[in-house]
Amino acid sequence: MNGKEIAELIAFMEVARSQSFRRAASRLGMSPSAVSHTIRSLETRLGVRVLSRTTRSVSLTQAGERLLERVAPAISDIRQAVHESAAFQTSPQGKIRINLPRIAAQLVLVPRLQAFLERYPRIEVDLVIDDTLTDIVSQGFDAGIRSGERLQQEMVARQLTPALNMAVVGAPSYFARRSPPEVPADLHAHVCINYRWSDSNALYAWTFQEGDRRFDLQVRHALTLNDTSLIVAAVLEGTGLAYLPQNHLQAYFDSGELVRVLSSWTPSIPGFYLYYPHREHMPSALRAFVDFMTGPVDQPLSHTQ
DSSP states (O other): OOHHHHHHHHHHHHHHHHTOHHHHHHHHTSOHHHHHHHHHHHHHHHTSOOEEEOSSOEEEOHHHHHHHHHHHHHHHHHHHHHHHHHHHHHSOOEEEEEEEOHHHIIIIIHHHHHHHHHHOTTEEEEEEEOOSOOOTTTTTOSEEEEEGGGOOTTOEEEEOSOOEEEEEEEOHHHHTTSOOOSSGGGGGGSOEEEEBOTTTOOBOOEEEEETTEEEEEOOOEEEEESOHHHHHHHHHTTSOEEEEEGGGGHHHHHHTSOEEEOTTTOOEEOOEEEEEOOOSSOOHHHHHHHHHHTSOTTOOOOOOO
C-alpha cells in the first residue's frame, strides 16, 4: 500500500465519522473539493461506492460500513505507532547496545551507570564486553568505546578520558623472588604476562619511551591471555609482570598488592573514546547516553523523564 492509498483511507474515515465533506476537510487541512476528489479516487480504485451523497447529507453505503469497520483499527494503530515513535525523541526511552572492552567498562562506564539509569529509567542499556575491534554497524551496536588508538574510521568520536598512563606491574611476592627491572632490557630475564588480540591474534606491544624516542620491546611471554581481568589476577598471584594501564590499577597500588616498576620509561596512550556512526536523526536514547557520558562526572540528576 502506497502513501496515496493510505491518504484516501484516512480521508474516507474522516468523512464517515463527521458525515460532512466540509468538516472532514477542516480536520484534514484540505479543501472540500480536494476531499471529494480523494473519495472519488478511492471509489474508482475499489470499484464500489463507499459513501452516499446528497446535497444535505453524507452516509455510508453497505460497502463503506464494512470498509470502515476493517480500516479504522488499522489506521488507529498506525497513528499510535507514529505517536509512540515521536515520544522516543521527547522522552528518551528504548534500548541502546554498547560494545566495549572490559577495562573500559570497569574504568569508565560502570562507575556512571547508576546515575545514568536513575536519570533515564526508560532507557535499557545492553553492554557487550568485547576486547576485539568489532564493526559496530554490521553487528547491530549503537555505539562503542575504545582507546583512541583503535577507533574505527568514519565514526563520530567523543573523548571520555584523558590519556592513559601505561605501567609495568608485579606483586610483592614476585619481587621477593626476583630483583625489579631497572631498564626495559632487564625484562628479558623476567616472566611476562601478555595480552593477545582475539581478532588479529597479535600480541599487545610493550612500548617504552626514552626522551622523544618510543620503541617496542619483545619480551618473553611465559603466559598469554586475551582477558585483562585474568591478567590482573595472574599478576596478583605473583605469576609474573604485566603491561597495563596504570589508571586501572590504582586501588592495587594504594593497597600495596601491586608494585609499579620502570615508571620513567612507560609512556601514555590515547584515552577512551565513545564512538558511533554519523546519523541525521540520532535516537533520543543514544543522544541522552552520549551527552551524559561525555558531560561532567558530577553533573546533578534532573527530574525523572
